[in-house]
Amino acid sequence: MTQTDEVRGDSxxxxxxxxxxxxxxxxxxxxxxxxxxxxxxxxxxxxxxxxVIDGIVAxxxxxxxxxxxxxxxxxxxxxxxxxxxxGKGVVPVRKAGKLPRKTYSASYALEYGxxxxxxxxxxxxxxxxxxxxxxxxxxxxxxxxxxxxxERAGGTVSGFTVLMELGFLDGRKRLAPRTVHALLTV
Numbered sequence: 001m002t003q004t005d006e007v008r009g010d011s012x013x014x015x016x017x018x019x020x021x022x023x024x025x026x027x028x029x030x031x032x033x034x035x036x037x038x039x040x041x042x043x044x045x046x047x048x049x050x051x052v053i054d055g056i057v058a059x060x061x062x063x064x065x066x067x068x069x070x071x072x073x074x075x076x077x078x079x080x081x082x083x084x085x086x087g088k089g090v091v092p093v094r095k096a097g098k099l100p101r102k103t104y105s106a107s108y109a110l111e112y113g114x115x116x117x118x119x120x121x122x123x124x125x126x127x128x129x130x131x132x133x134x135x136x137x138x139x140x141x142x143x144x145x146x147x148x149x150x151e152r153a154g155g156t157v158s159g160f161t162v163l164m165e166l167g168f169l170d171g172r173k174r175l176a177p178r179t180v181h182a183l184l185t186v
Contacts, residue, residue, distance in 0.1 A: 009165075009184045015055050019163055019184040022048055037164055037186075039135050043077055052183065053081045056133070056161050059181055062086045065131035065158045067124065069093050071117070071146045074135035078163065082133060091123045091130070093146045104152045108141035117145045124155035137162040137182060140171030147178060 009016030022042035029036040043049055056078070069091045070079025076092055083090035096105060096116035103118040124130060130150050137143055147157050157178070165172065165182035172180045 007184060007186075010181045011055050011059055011183055015052070016184045018048060018051060020186075023164065023184075037136055037166070039074060039163055042163070043074075049081070052163065053078070053085055055183065056082055056181075057085055060131055060159045060161070064129065066129045067091055067131075067155070069119070069123075069130050069132045069146070069150055069155070071132070071134040071142060072098075075133050078133045078135065078161075082131065091119065093117050093119050093132075093149060104149050106145035106149050106152075108145040110139070110141055115142070117142070117149060119149045119153050121153060123153045124150065126154040128155050129158040130155040131159045131161065132157055133161050135163050137165040137171040137175075137180060138169045140169075140174030143171060143175055143180075147175070 007013055007016040007020045019042060022045055024038040024041055026036040026038050028034065042052065067089045068079040068083045070076040071093045072095050079090050096118055099118050099120055102121045104121055105116050105118045107114060107116040132146055132150060134143060143160065147160060150157055159181065160178060161181040163183050165185040167185045
């Protein structure tokens with residue numbers, strides 16, 4: 001997509017077009033009938049990646065959060081970059097069985113199966129403001145589980161951002177009344 005009026009997102013058409021220009025559709029992955037949205041070209045383009053991270057930071061403001069939580073696995077990339085850019089810490093929200101200490105866990109339905117996420121029980125200081133980030137918002141199952149885990153572990157969700165939202169799957173509605181910030185909505 002090259003026309004900014006063809007794309008939309010919560011940070012405006014220019015940012016949405018930037019993200020859209022670096023997304024590849026991979027049919028039948030991870031299962032037949034699923035079209036995987038591959039954001040690796042965005043991550044590999046240093047200039048675009050910096051613009052995307054700067055856009056997220058500008059949207060939320062550096063004073064609105066104390067730590068960034070990234071959802072496995074591509075959310076780790078975005079969270080680490082935001083944390084570095086703002087001088088904040090980063091906390092991983094991982095798939096089950098990947099964290100070494102006591103965890104909280106949440107299971108949820110995916111658009112193509114089921115999964116469980118975990119976060120360390122001591123991941124956040126009580127009341128710590130947490131910016132939660134992931135790559136794609138689909139049905140909202142992963143996001144809902146991650147946001148709930150942050151709160152169960154003592155954090156306060158101060159924002160939730162994704163690079164891309166698959167609007168036709170209504171994940172935003174499932175997360176209401178929480179606010180979703182999506183750079184690109186398709």
